[in-house]
Amino acid sequence: MGNLEVYWTADGSPSLTFEKILQGPEKNSQEGYVEKMHHSQGAWSETKYIYQTALERALSQAPKELRVLSLGLGLGYNEVMSAGLELSQPQTQMEIFSFESLPELQKNFLDYLGKGSSELFSECYEWIFENLSAEFDLRSDELRKHCLQKYESGKLHLLNAFPESLPKNQTYEVILYDAFSNKMNPELWTEDFLQGTLSEIASSDCILTTYAATGALKRSLKSLGFSKLERPGFAGKRDSSFYVRGVFAE
Ligand SMILES: C[S@@+](CC[C@H](N)C(=O)[O-])C[C@H]1O[C@@H](n2cnc3c(N)ncnc32)[C@H](O)[C@@H]1O
Numbered sequence: 001m002g003n004l005e006v007y008w009t010a011d012g013s014p015s016l017t018f019e020k021i022l023q024g025p026e027k028n029s030q031e032g033y034v035e036k037m038h039h040s041q042g043a044w045s046e047t048k049y050i051y052q053t054a055l056e057r058a059l060s061q062a063p064k065e066l067r068v069l070s071l072g073l074g075l076g077y078n079e080v081m082s083a084g085l086e087l088s089q090p091q092t093q094m095e096i097f098s099f100e101s102l103p104e105l106q107k108n109f110l111d112y113l114g115k116g117s118s119e120l121f122s123e124c125y126e127w128i129f130e131n132l133s134a135e136f137d138l139r140s141d142e143l144r145k146h147c148l149q150k151y152e153s154g155k156l157h158l159l160n161a162f163p164e165s166l167p168k169n170q171t172y173e174v175i176l177y178d179a180f181s182n183k184m185n186p187e188l189w190t191e192d193f194l195q196g197t198l199s200e201i202a203s204s205d206c207i208l209t210t211y212a213a214t215g216a217l218k219r220s221l222k223s224l225g226f227s228k229l230e231r232p233g234f235a236g237k238r239d240s241s242f243y244v245r246g247v248f249a250e
Helices: 043-061 077-088 103-115 122-135 140-152 191-201 215-223
Strands: 002-008 014-023 030-036 065-071 093-099 156-159 172-177 202-210 241-245
Touching: 014 122, 043 065, 043 077, 043 122, 043 172, 043 202, 043 241, 065 077, 077 093, 077 122, 077 140, 103 122, 103 140, 103 156, 122 140, 140 156, 172 191, 191 202, 191 215, 215 241
Parallel strands: 065 093, 065 172, 093 156, 172 202
Antiparallel strands: 002 014, 014 030, 202 241
């Protein structure tokens, strides 16, 4: 259970906060823990810095069919950015597998793809399509229709919670690991979970990127044969995670 609220980040782009309602120490008491979906310096700037860079590297080294895993849809920055990159580079085809545990985020994103409006967050999607289409020299409507067409043709999968909704025997060349933090989603960040899950879903040629840089992530990816490309984090953060394996490490 939780509440979503829109907030505008310093680069002008929208994001959401999520309040998780927890059982308090007293009987019948509740307390909230609020987490931001993006850095306050810029949702779109952070997406470009952490996630677009990874996709561009994947495309520059293996411009073919890529299967992209995006863990959490949120407002859809990674999905729309991936579709924009694909449309701007005609030789590229991407199949996007997007996971989201909050049904209202999937529903509103899908409504917006279909109608150009949605009951909730419409002004956020409008900003995202306008500004991301400009990034790739596209029209906003063209990018939205491309996303819809990908969804309808089974090349953009809007899936529920990760890892429960993972399709069987599917591996991914690009993993955009944009889950909430260890505090909100501890189960997604343990070394055992990361090692076990990623050993099954990462392709032999794979790039994984995330805003977080934890010891558990580092150890699990090293044990799976990934190399870390050193990169400071977004907006003055000390570190981020950019890991490569196979052809992407050459
Ligand atoms: C940091 S935000 C992602 C922001 C998003 N990439 C965007 O472009 O707006 C984390 C997202 O992961 C979702 N989430 C949390 N646990 C999840 C799980 N187990 N499976 C799928 N999504 C999850 C949250 O609801 C939230 O939307």
